[in-house]
Amino acid sequence: MPSSESTTIAHGTETAPAGSIRLDRVTHEYGRGGETFTAVGPVDLTVPAGEFLVLVGASGCGKSTLLRLIAGFERPTHGSVRVSGTEPRPGDAAGVVFQTPRLFPWRTVRGNIDLALRYAGVERTQWPARRAELLARVGLEGTENRRTWEISGGQQQRVAIARALAAENPLLLLDEPFAALDALTRERLQEDVRRVTERTGRTAVFVTHSAEEAVFLGSRIVVLTKSPGTVALDLPVPLPRGDVDAEGLRDSPEFAALRAQVSHAVKTAAAA
Template sequence: MPQADPRDTDDIALHGITVRYGRAKASVTAVEDVSLAARPGEFVVLVGPSGCGKTTLLRIAAGFVTASEGTATVRGEAPVPGRATGVVFQQSRLFPWRTAGGNIAFALARQGVPRELRAARTEELLARVGLAGTAGRRTWELSGGQQQRVAIARALAGEPQVLLMDEPFAALDALTRERLQEEVRTLAAASGTTVLFVTHSAEEAVLLGSRVLVMAAGPGRIVAELETGLERAAGTDVAALRGSAEFSRLRGELAAVMREAALGPAAG
């Protein structure tokens, strides 16, 4: 009897991914022969210098981009935008003509949630990201951090098994970024959602990721992998975790690997 492909058990499986832009001799290889997987409930972080292909890989998993070579599956099927995945971008990308609740209700409608259930579900999602009672507020009345929380709530509207996050906190101030990091970490731990997260920050990667993949550019490829092994259960004291010796050690180790990867092909 043939053995099952282990990728069939992964929530995200990218195998032999190569992405080229342009044609023939003028083409540029952005990503070359990259394979990665995320098991159910795993929080995988991609780090690396600008232009190494982190966002390209996330967009392939979302179904927004098709690879030149290789295969991609999400929960065993070819990626389709909005099916089984929620996506959060660096900018919130909320509809400015809708309220906070209206943005989420729109996503619920797209998922086929009956109209009479949307208001309660919207309030539940807003409360989940710490924004209870803000459904009627306009997007311009919300701070940048609050807008990003609404974007996360909207991504969760379809109860996705997989959440894809592309540097969602990069444009926020340090305090808001830390607060949202803790909230996303707790949310993922409590829900068991599988997360693929893109960042430039070694500290953010170590805090959030159960596993961190380091990429290098020219062309984009994975050059290192780090298992963090930090406590991930819901209710973990994240502030104490940030101050721990193990966190500092892992952050330093990852930062060193990222510096080496940023040197280019010679470092790989």
């Protein structure tokens, strides 16, 4: 797959790196007539290709709404959203992982991955090799013939991540994918996602309530105010990435300081 840094996509007279995101004065409302509710906005945000952006904030601040706008599931009421220089369309712009795996229980792990490969337009002769590659990326070698209800919740979420990576789009969107998991499984999957995005070079946008999760995963963190969500803090994360000692990173004073800063920002934004 071409790296997100070397690929550009033309849009009119402009070119934009594949996987880059741009939100210009985005506002989104729900309802009709006099019964409208503003969920987010206005929001201006530029995400370079290859960045791991984490959106964090209290419940109801519009994090998931922003993710749906970037995925193309909804269109903004005002302003514009561009992914790779174009207006996003569902299925084209990004692979998406939700809070629950949303797998097909009557299919095996293999069947769920193969279905994603089919929708991604991968030639059938390439499925075995691509399936093996995807399962290896998420640490699920040897599980392809098992039914989804025969594997753990953490393994099911790994299948969902592998399925989202099946298409060659340069953007991965994750909406609180580890919220329902136990602490140990959550930490292991955080490490998996961090590693996968580093190795593939994909841009990632991750939604969470957790300051600790935000600091561990993100190369950049955006804290949103309470509804309507606007940017309260835009913070680069100057921690080492790539192959790192995850436990050592979590225990470092730099990590603790950033976690405290983000936690304070979230509480302040929620109370404002």
